[in-house]
Amino acid sequence: MTDFTRLAEDIAREAGDMLLAKRPTMSVAPGAVQTKSSPTDVVTTLDRASEQLIRQRILAARPGDRILGEEGGEAPGESDVRWVVDPIDGTVNFLYGLPEWAVSIAVEVNGRIVAGAVNVVPRGEMFTAALGEGAWLGGERLRCNPAVPLGQALVATGFGYDSARRAVQAEVLTAVLPRVRDIRRGGSCAVDLCSVACGRVDAYYERGVNYWDYAAAGLVAAEAGAVIGGLRGRPYNSELTLCAAPGLFEELHDLLAPLDPERDT
Numbered sequence: 001m002t003d004f005t006r007l008a009e010d011i012a013r014e015a016g017d018m019l020l021a022k023r024p025t026m027s028v029a030p031g032a033v034q035t036k037s038s039p040t041d042v043v044t045t046l047d048r049a050s051e052q053l054i055r056q057r058i059l060a061a062r063p064g065d066r067i068l069g070e071e072g073g074e075a076p077g078e079s080d081v082r083w084v085v086d087p088i089d090g091t092v093n094f095l096y097g098l099p100e101w102a103v104s105i106a107v108e109v110n111g112r113i114v115a116g117a118v119n120v121v122p123r124g125e126m127f128t129a130a131l132g133e134g135a136w137l138g139g140e141r142l143r144c145n146p147a148v149p150l151g152q153a154l155v156a157t158g159f160g161y162d163s164a165r166r167a168v169q170a171e172v173l174t175a176v177l178p179r180v181r182d183i184r185r186g187g188s189c190a191v192d193l194c195s196v197a198c199g200r201v202d203a204y205y206e207r208g209v210n211y212w213d214y215a216a217a218g219l220v221a222a223e224a225g226a227v228i229g230g231l232r233g234r235p236y237n238s239e240l241t242l243c244a245a246p247g248l249f250e251e252l253h254d255l256l257a258p259l260d261p262e263r264d265t
């Protein structure tokens with residue numbers, strides 16, 4: 001494990017412990033929940049508290065590094081190192097007491113993600129990865145499932161917060177669902193990508209996820225042998241993030257591409 005991976009893991013663990021300890025009282029407190037991009041896009045007091053703790057710990061260990069966080073945006077700095085933080089990915093699940101949410105921390109050096117930690121707090125699972133060195137769940141080295149034919153693939157996906165975008169996502173889903181084993185909608189991009197990495201699902205696709213949602217877990221999936229990319233040879237991005245074992249990736253891509261899943265109307 002690299003120093004970056006170890007530090008990301010330590011900080012993700014501390015943030016997760018804080019969230020578990022404070023969750024019962026704070027997340028249900030009046031005024032603890034606000035909305036962002038749409039009435040369904042929630043942010044809790046604890047999203048902000050988690051990000052604040054993570055920022056403090058990063059800067060204490062590595063003053064001068066840059067930090068991009070979901071809630072606080074970009075903090076400038078001179079360093080070649082940037083930390084990419086989602087203090088709670090799967091906030092709606094967190095709010096409802098469902099177990100699919102995570103603290104996600106990635107480390108970029110000169111724009112390339114080199115380390116990541118995804119703490120799936122309610123399950124007590126810590127996924128980590130280091131570029132070129134592998135991905136782990138706890139002490140266990142991860143390999144994604146070998147490719148299965150598309151018709152046998154269990155596919156995770158998710159939906160955005162914007163109503164018009166959701167209508168298109170539903171339309172795309174009606175074409176995908178009859179062609180695969182089944183669909184799962186867990187509610188956290190980071191957890192879904194880690195689920196590809198450890199073989200709990202065969203594939204994942206989603207339109208409109210943010211960089212902090214997939215930065216760390218994308219490295220976990222790639223280091224577990226999955227392909228992660230966008231449409232038509234593009235690198236994975238917020239327009240469409242697609243992830244599966246080689247072979248299945250191409251089959252799912254070729255099903256999705258003609259459906260034009262990057263549109264919003």
Ligand code: LIP
Binds near residue numbers: 090161188189213
């Ligand atoms: C969530 C994503 C999820 C998506 C949700 C939401 P958040 O991020 O991880 O994949 O389907 O709509 O964007 O808002 O919990 O950080």
